[in-house]
Amino acid sequence: MTERASFREYHQNIIERVATRLEESLPAQWQIPSSLREAMLYSLMAGGKRMRPLLVMAACEALDGNADAALDAACAVEMVHTYSLIHDDLPAMDNDDYRRGKLTNHKVFGEAAAILAGDALLTHAFYLVARLSQVHGVPAEQVVNITMDLAELAGPKGMVGGQAADMEGEQGLTELSQLEYIHLHKTSDLITFSLLAGGRIAGADEQKLEALRTFGQKLGLAFQIQDDILDIVGDEAKLGKKTQSDMKQEKVTYPYFIGLEASRGEVERLTAEAKSAVIEAGLADPSRLLEIADYLMNRDH
Amino acid sequence: MTERASFREYHQNIIERVATRLEESLPAQWQIPSSLREAMLYSLMAGGKRMRPLLVMAACEALDGNADAALDAACAVEMVHTYSLIHDDLPAMDNDDYRRGKLTNHKVFGEAAAILAGDALLTHAFYLVARLSQVHGVPAEQVVNITMDLAELAGPKGMVGGQAADMEGEQGLTELSQLEYIHLHKTSDLITFSLLAGGRIAGADEQKLEALRTFGQKLGLAFQIQDDILDIVGDEAKLGKKTQSDMKQEKVTYPYFIGLEASRGEVERLTAEAKSAVIEAGLADPSRLLEIADYLMNRDH
Numbered sequence: 001m002t003e004r005a006s007f008r009e010y011h012q013n014i015i016e017r018v019a020t021r022l023e024e025s026l027p028a029q030w031q032i033p034s035s036l037r038e039a040m041l042y043s044l045m046a047g048g049k050r051m052r053p054l055l056v057m058a059a060c061e062a063l064d065g066n067a068d069a070a071l072d073a074a075c076a077v078e079m080v081h082t083y084s085l086i087h088d089d090l091p092a093m094d095n096d097d098y099r100r101g102k103l104t105n106h107k108v109f110g111e112a113a114a115i116l117a118g119d120a121l122l123t124h125a126f127y128l129v130a131r132l133s134q135v136h137g138v139p140a141e142q143v144v145n146i147t148m149d150l151a152e153l154a155g156p157k158g159m160v161g162g163q164a165a166d167m168e169g170e171q172g173l174t175e176l177s178q179l180e181y182i183h184l185h186k187t188s189d190l191i192t193f194s195l196l197a198g199g200r201i202a203g204a205d206e207q208k209l210e211a212l213r214t215f216g217q218k219l220g221l222a223f224q225i226q227d228d229i230l231d232i233v234g235d236e237a238k239l240g241k242k243t244q245s246d247m248k249q250e251k252v253t254y255p256y257f258i259g260l261e262a263s264r265g266e267v268e269r270l271t272a273e274a275k276s277a278v279i280e281a282g283l284a285d286p287s288r289l290l291e292i293a294d295y296l297m298n299r300d301h
Numbered sequence: 302m303t304e305r306a307s308f309r310e311y312h313q314n315i316i317e318r319v320a321t322r323l324e325e326s327l328p329a330q331w332q333i334p335s336s337l338r339e340a341m342l343y344s345l346m347a348g349g350k351r352m353r354p355l356l357v358m359a360a361c362e363a364l365d366g367n368a369d370a371a372l373d374a375a376c377a378v379e380m381v382h383t384y385s386l387i388h389d390d391l392p393a394m395d396n397d398d399y400r401r402g403k404l405t406n407h408k409v410f411g412e413a414a415a416i417l418a419g420d421a422l423l424t425h426a427f428y429l430v431a432r433l434s435q436v437h438g439v440p441a442e443q444v445v446n447i448t449m450d451l452a453e454l455a456g457p458k459g460m461v462g463g464q465a466a467d468m469e470g471e472q473g474l475t476e477l478s479q480l481e482y483i484h485l486h487k488t489s490d491l492i493t494f495s496l497l498a499g500g501r502i503a504g505a506d507e508q509k510l511e512a513l514r515t516f517g518q519k520l521g522l523a524f525q526i527q528d529d530i531l532d533i534v535g536d537e538a539k540l541g542k543k544t545q546s547d548m549k550q551e552k553v554t555y556p557y558f559i560g561l562e563a564s565r566g567e568v569e570r571l572t573a574e575a576k577s578a579v580i581e582a583g584l585a586d587p588s589r590l591l592e593i594a595d596y597l598m599n600r601d602h
Contacts, residue, residue: 030458031482036465040457087420092412111393115416116465119388119423120457126427127452133445140441144434147448151428156341156421157331164337164417181332 007291011054018053018074019045025075025128039109039117040124043082046102051223051296052077055194058288059212062278065202069136073146073197076128080154081190083121086114088163126150132201142200149196153189162186173252180221183254187227188220211281215289218274222267223296228253229263234301271297308592312355319354319375320346326376326429340410340418341425344383347403352524352597353378356495359589360513363579366503370437374447374498377429381455382491384422387415389464427451433502443501450497454490463487474553481522484555488528489521512582516590519575523568524597529554530564535602572598 005013022044026037053074060070089096089104090111096104106114129146132138138146152158162185165178173179195212204212232255234243245251254263271293278286306314323345327338354375361371390397390405391412397405407415430447433439439447453459463486466479474480496513505513533556535544546552555564576594579587 026457032457032462033465033469035469036457036462083420087416090416092416112468113465115388115391115393116461116468119384119419120461120465122420122423123452123456123459123461126448127456130445130449130452133442134449140445141434143445144431144441144448147427147445148431148435151424151431155424155428156327156333156337158424160417160421160424161333161337164334164414164421167413167417168334168336 007288007295010288010291011049011295014054014057014074015050017071018050018078021071021075022078025072025079026124035109035113036116036120039105039113040120042108043086043105043117044079044121046082046100048100050074050078052081052190052194054292055191055216055289056198058292059195059198060202061198062283062286062289063199063202063204063208064284065198066136066138069132069138069201070198072128072132072136073201074194076125076150077190077194077197079121079125079128080150080159083118083125084154084159084163084190086118086121090114093167122154129197136201138201142203146197146200149193149200153193153196158185158189162189169252176254176257179252179254179257183221183224184217187224188217191220191223192216208281208283211277211283214277215274215293218270218277219293219296222270222274222293225254225263225267225270226296226299228255229260229267230299230301232260267297308589308596311589311592312350312596315355315358315375316351318372319351319379322372322376323379326373326380327425336410336414337417337421340406340414341421343409344387344406344418345380345422347383347401349401351375351379353382353491353495355593356492356517356590357499359593360496360499361503362499363584363587363590364500364503364505364509365585366499367437367439370433370439370502371499373429373433373437374502375495377426377451378491378495378498380422380426380429381451381460384419384426385455385460385464385491387419387422391415394468423455430498437502439502443504447498447501450494450501454494454497459486459490463490470553477555477558480553480555480558484522484525485518488525489518492521492524493517509582509584512578512584515578516575516594519571519578520594520597523571523575523594526555526564526571527568527597527600529556530561530568531600531602533561568598 026032026040056074056077057067057070060067085099086105088094089099090106097107098104105117126147129150130143133140133143162182166182166186169178169182192213195216196209199209199212231243231245236243254266275290275293278289327333327341357375357378358368358371361368386400387406389395390400391407398408399405406418427448430451431444434441434444463483467483467487470479470483493514496517497510500510500513532544532546537544572594576591579590
């Protein structure tokens, strides 16, 4: 692309590159039971906006880093995200039959296979991160930092912690701060990881990593509040799932605590603050990050 | 210990050090939902022989490596092992109510919490590995190699692959080679990882790592065949679980294919070959590794 691509083209291009790389990410010569390989790929290739990969790529690009290395990290984070959805959909958890208009993993392959597919995706994500050094020449110190970030932000005090708090909270949240804990960890943490990974691959210094972290936390929270809003006012066909499911499940959301208008205000405020953080950080070119922030705020699905 | 400790004392000492370090391994200042922390610790602290930690420590010691660093890697592998047991016991998988004489994780905390506790333990294991560099000064290149080994040997072509093949196999195995695939991956791979991790922390060269790998694969297979044998002839009180469960579940085992006596012969042959591999490798002191091999062959539970 010699002329600067529109955001839509840029996004589409990354969606395609991620899909190709994901398909290649399980080495063909590896002896993997066919049921396991199929179950992993079924959910990996189920599409979606590839939001987290997009953020890895954009953060790396904002600092003029190696896009090919970032693509592997993007696949790693998509694997972690996918595993979390597979486990989340299980009967013992949210018990969902459909996701993005397709049958959920356990509906197709059975519960045991779905549990194992999730476990395998989580583990394989760390493989993709570890080989950044051998395959792409990312310095081993950075690879160790990326591994530590992923384990921290996806682990017991990160994404899984948010998920556990969400399950606990089904007995009834009484404070907005509890909901914020859930959103921050269940959603923001992996988004924050995506930005840090892209930044680290590009060799970002501490101050720039801090800006990317702030961007991730605020953007992640805005993203989740927007999800809560769309569950109330969104279009089922565009969303590919039933709306008002939160209310039917008596799930407490942002609009429940502060109302729909104030929630919209929060999305705007957080998005503006996220953008300021990266604008002020002196990145080589933050423009794609800013476009992503606007895209997420204005999305209708 | 100035005088050389007996193997029993050596083993007991490691069991205690691992228990202490495991309790410290979830930083107290980390905000983790209490239900998640409890579910993780419940299974982590449920005891057991700590066989994999023992192998990490002994491999590191055989090469005169840093035992304190090895202890963290030992905790990481115990977390991976524990997560695999928690998920394995779930109703959708083996549906076990008891393990080591205690209620299984999901019987105490519920299925959702058990799934998340497993996910969290797997993720946190990679955290313990990653921080080997910062906390113990293990070179970053080695930490990356250990991470890659763990992801490979615990992932889709490793332990999870073995588990998936085992589930597939419940429809009926017809070949000994299929059973060997299951045992090699479900059991040997994580045992092999334990030895490699200990070796890498001690800075083992490729030839010594290869010897440790051979030792792990053969010992792991012998260990699993011995498990199959004990399920037939073992003492329920010592094992802490019901015997003949394999037969009742119509599980195909080594004795099923080649008979009890030939299975015993296999355990002896594999153990002898495992020992030869480390004896010939020129390690500084392989004596604890050899003692472990004998201990496992002669155990009655």
